[in-house]
Amino acid sequence: MIEQRHLDFITNIVGSENIKSDKAHLIAYSYDATKTRFEPDAVVFPRHEEDISQILKYCNEHEVVIVPRGAGSGFTGGALPANGGISLSLERHMDKLLEIDMENMVGVVQPGLINMDFQKAVEAVGLFYPPDPASENYSTLGGNVSENAGGMRAAKYGITKDYVMALRAVLPNGDIIKAGKKTIKDVAGYNTAGILIASEGTLAVITEITLKLIPKPRHKKTYMGIFPSVENAMNAVFKSLAKGANPVAMEFLDSLVIKALRDKLNVDLPEEAGAILIGDVDGNLEDEVIFQLDTLKESFLENGSTDFIIAENEEEGNKLWFARRNASPAVTIYGTKKLNEDISVPRSKLPEALAGIYEIGEKYGFQVPCFGHAGDGNIHVNVMVKDKDNEKEMEDGHKAIEDIFQFVVDMGGTLSGEHGIGTSKAPFMSIAFNDEEMNLFRSIKKAFDPKNILNPNKMGL
Amino acid sequence: MIEQRHLDFITNIVGSENIKSDKAHLIAYSYDATKTRFEPDAVVFPRHEEDISQILKYCNEHEVVIVPRGAGSGFTGGALPANGGISLSLERHMDKLLEIDMENMVGVVQPGLINMDFQKAVEAVGLFYPPDPASENYSTLGGNVSENAGGMRAAKYGITKDYVMALRAVLPNGDIIKAGKKTIKDVAGYNTAGILIASEGTLAVITEITLKLIPKPRHKKTYMGIFPSVENAMNAVFKSLAKGANPVAMEFLDSLVIKALRDKLNVDLPEEAGAILIGDVDGNLEDEVIFQLDTLKESFLENGSTDFIIAENEEEGNKLWFARRNASPAVTIYGTKKLNEDISVPRSKLPEALAGIYEIGEKYGFQVPCFGHAGDGNIHVNVMVKDKDNEKEMEDGHKAIEDIFQFVVDMGGTLSGEHGIGTSKAPFMSIAFNDEEMNLFRSIKKAFDPKNILNPNKMGL
Known part of the structure; x- marks a missing residue:
């Protein structure tokens, strides 16, 4: 449990109306789309970047854990305080559309802005923001960047990372940095924005996002x-x-x-x-x-x-x-529990991948309805458990998932095309990465967050 | 000077035919397109990734400096051994086109392959690799990735980073890592490939590159x-x-x-x-x-x-x-020395940028012919020094360049759209980045290269 003096300090920064630790709030901010629950010690709603900088600086000094959160619509627990700490919610105040720059075809947003609200705003002026995760009606752009969200239109238009031109972010020590610019070309300094994308809130808190737009196709x-x-x-x-x-x-x-x-x-x-x-x-x-x-x-x-x-x-x-x-x-007719994963393979491997996945399903006696973004090689695989209260069946379901991951990685595929790793895919990281790669990930994490206060113990780190 | 025992060890790895320290080689590998010269202590031509891994492991243990090198066609000294050490040349042996995967529209290459050779090979089978730096006839794809090279076709097709799907690389400690996959979507683990792109050979030695291809427009x-x-x-x-x-x-x-x-x-x-x-x-x-x-x-x-x-x-x-x-x-008619920089601004700022650049030229009495990639906001600015032996004029030229950088950064532009920082733009990093951002760059460098053996003291780090 977090010490009261820490909560008092943060209350002084954001005001008592922007920090909550009553049970209702703790429950409301304990879940995401995984349906697992981890209650935070408190929920804080920073008003602006400066609040975040002060909060992180303090929490870093006192080793208080911070877990950034958008809409909580993730599928892998990325926004969940799996080890307690403060849930830092960007959705209440930091949800503004700051600018649509029509001359440069660029949008500048705060992380809490909902994807679809942004899409609608830019389409109203003849522009187009292609990344359309299935959660587009409620997921935030900050969450989209943190998970490098994909969507249906990725086959032609690519994914979130293809549209991020620049980020502002607060490092765990409270430092405020800019990464990238409103320019198409920029090769000065390390590509910090590149590593923040898909980092699942483990390296920095994103406070502003500059997104490339394109003319809306007629x-x-x-x-x-x-x-x-x-x-x-x-x-x-x-x-x-x-x-x-x-x-x-x-x-x-x-x-x-x-x-x-x-x-x-x-x-x-x-x-x-x-x-x-x-x-x-x-x-x-x-x-x-x-x-x-x-x-x-x-x-x-x-x-x-x-x-x-x-x-x-x-x-x-x-x-x-x-x-x-x-x-x-629809596929819920096949069972009471859907173990769904979003594997991704090189497109030419799709026939082999699907055949193998059905075979693994058969081996364990599961129906495995599959659908998804075939155009970019990303398939949503659903191992349907008939009775979720049957321990043996659930265990077999998880075994089937593990077999599928191993099979997919062996053919050059990935554990996740869109959903990230978070907590729920963390046990499978060793299938996809060797010790040297995991060590490098840990070094990168340490470079940004030496005290491990920001969304710790995610991604198998 | 490097100790003989280190050279002996490396000779044992690569064979005497693949390590050179005679004067002719040291001179040949001392330059790039900046025309400044820094002689290495030796030039090594690794035969394969395993050679590189062994060399780096040894050099890391003994703190011997390694500077990776492609064609040496860079404009900012990125491949120059500014502090001595071993020039690690990827051009002799590691220049193979490994695969054109037509089914997935992907090419796999070694870093020493020349850009144009790759373009020709993929166009021969109806595919297209858009990034076309002006050096395309001699620069290597490894160099292109390390500098995130742009080119003429960036207006429509983007730059090198938009085509890198995966990299293999050797870390300074000798560890071999893969980053990314032949899949369009992949959000498992940190985006290591993203940070290696444009890192100017300071973080790892790239040994294999997987590049996205597109159908050749008809x-x-x-x-x-x-x-x-x-x-x-x-x-x-x-x-x-x-x-x-x-x-x-x-x-x-x-x-x-x-x-x-x-x-x-x-x-x-x-x-x-x-x-x-x-x-x-x-x-x-x-x-x-x-x-x-x-x-x-x-x-x-x-x-x-x-x-x-x-x-x-x-x-x-x-x-x-x-x-x-x-x-x-053509513009050499205006002077004996061309101080050329490749600034980049948001496109709507181009009229203001050019007007301001000419004004700075006038202030110091220089003609400043400009040309370049206006479609993506990237302009090659040439401050023409009439007499390069006139110290005062050269000094004024450098002052003009500094004024131009400050002016461009103030309007949201960047020090470099294509050429990188290396040694020649390093003095200007403080114009573009604050202390917090520079500290973060240093932390990233340290995460990959704690002993600072790989291309040290570049990019103002």
Whole structure:
């Protein structure tokens, strides 16, 4: 438990209205999307960068643990105070859109701004911020940067790190630093912004983010390809892209997901479909959109697709997207507990990866519905535990997950495409990294946070 | 001077044919494009990663300085042994193209491979590696990564860091690490590759590079816009881009450069031109190329351009590009010494930046011809010293450069868009970074290289 004198000191900085340690607040800030719970000792809502600097300086001197938190929508416990300490919430005061610089196509935001609020603001002036994690309606941009969030549009437009031009941040000792600039090229000094991205709040507290924007594409269409098997679909993914197709998104549903959507939500999908690919194509010219659709259609047919549907308008497009958007809730028909992981492999390995994952599922007797961002090689794998109160079954589920990680890493894939490591994937770090790499991570952590006060014991460090 | 026993040990590792300490070699490896000279104590040509690991482990134990070197084409002394030590040359043996993975659109190379050799190899199979530093015909990809090289095509396609998917590297203690994967998404562990890029060989020796490739665009055209003044041209740059133009390149020549090209090389450019923009547009469809040209033409006219030329074919395009390609040699008519810097500003600041730079030149009595990558805000500024043997004039030249850096940083720009810091820009680091940021850089350096054996005393560290 944190000492009262520390809380008093922080209260003097932020004011009593911005520090809470009543039970209701401690519970409210104890969870994220992992559904595990760790209560903080207190929740602090800094008003601005200067508050954060003072708090960190003090906490560093007194070795008080600080865990930065955005919306708490993470899937791996990154924002959870797994060892107690202060939950530093950026969502209450530090949620401003500071600037949309149209001349340079750049947005400047505070970390607590919600992704979708930013998307809407920039689209209102004809610009576009592509990273669209599934949590876009509630996750914060600070959280997105800290986890290097991906999304559906990564196939064409890349991920969060591709849009971060500059960061302001407070180091554990209270020092305020800038990293990067509003310039496209900048090679002076170490790329500090590069290492802060995806560092899961373990190196510094991000206080301002400068994001690259692009002109909003003028035309967009939604497509859907129906395939007899997962293997057909997975071949179509990497072969169509290697042929020059450049869809905004290329999302995948397997036959278990299709069945769940039909059975649970009455979604009108062909019963015989073994797999579906769905996505958008866009462009500045209608001809470009048509060219993309033609390229996809041709390549899908070459890889065995039985139907290629093009939505005539936005409403039809939304109908097609409904299936993908409801994949996650639909698959709950297969069990009471979903062990979901977001593996990522080089795209050409997708057929082999999916085949192997189903095989591991079978070995342990699990159904493993899979869906996700096939266009960039990132698949959400769901090991469905029928009875979560059955200890043996849960244990087998975790074994299956471990087998999947080992299998995926062996083929050049990664433990996580989007969700990060946090606490929940920490036990698997040794599958992906050797001792030398883990030692380097620890040295980097120490360079930023020698007293280990900032979000300690995450990422297997 | 390095002790003989150290040289003997390294000779045992690499063989006597791969270590040289005769005067001819020491001189040959003492320079780069800065034309300053620092002789190494010996030049070593490692055969493979394992050699490098053994050499670094030994040198770390015995505190022998190692300076990695590619082609030695850098502009800031990054590859020079400014404090002696061993020059570790990656060009002789570690120059292989290891793989072109067409299915995943990825290339895997050794650091000594020359940029253009890689470009040619991937274009031969229909793929494209966009980063094209002016040194592309001789600079190595390892050097490109270490300096985060830019180039002409950065306006549309970004810079080296946008293409690095993964690195293998040897740490100063000899540990071999992998950073990143052949996957588009990967958020497991710290983004070590991100911090190695642009680290100027001060953190690790890069031994293998995995680079993203894209399909080669099918159509390309070259354009040239003539403007009455630099201000008109600079306004046209950021306004056309904000309007949705997306040229591959948008290069700039000012009136002094135009005059030099006419006078020295008889290039056929209009005498009255106050500035020129030149570049390519590309696309998968001819219509896309036409759309881009139309957008540029309209926007250029709105900003006062007096002529917009479109090359009908590649030969005509090469004629237009001849002017840009010869800007650097042409401006030597203005003096015996060219103090050239590569500042970078947010694009909307280009008109103000250029006006201020000319004013600083006037204050000290220098002509300052400017050219470069206006499309991404990166300008090559040349303070022309008439008589390099005139001490007072040289001193004034350096003062002018310092004034320019201060002015550029004050408007949100950077010391270097492409060339890095090395030794030559090290004195200016305090203009761009505060003490806290410099301390952080030192901590990062120490995390990787606690004994400071790898390319020490660079970047103002």
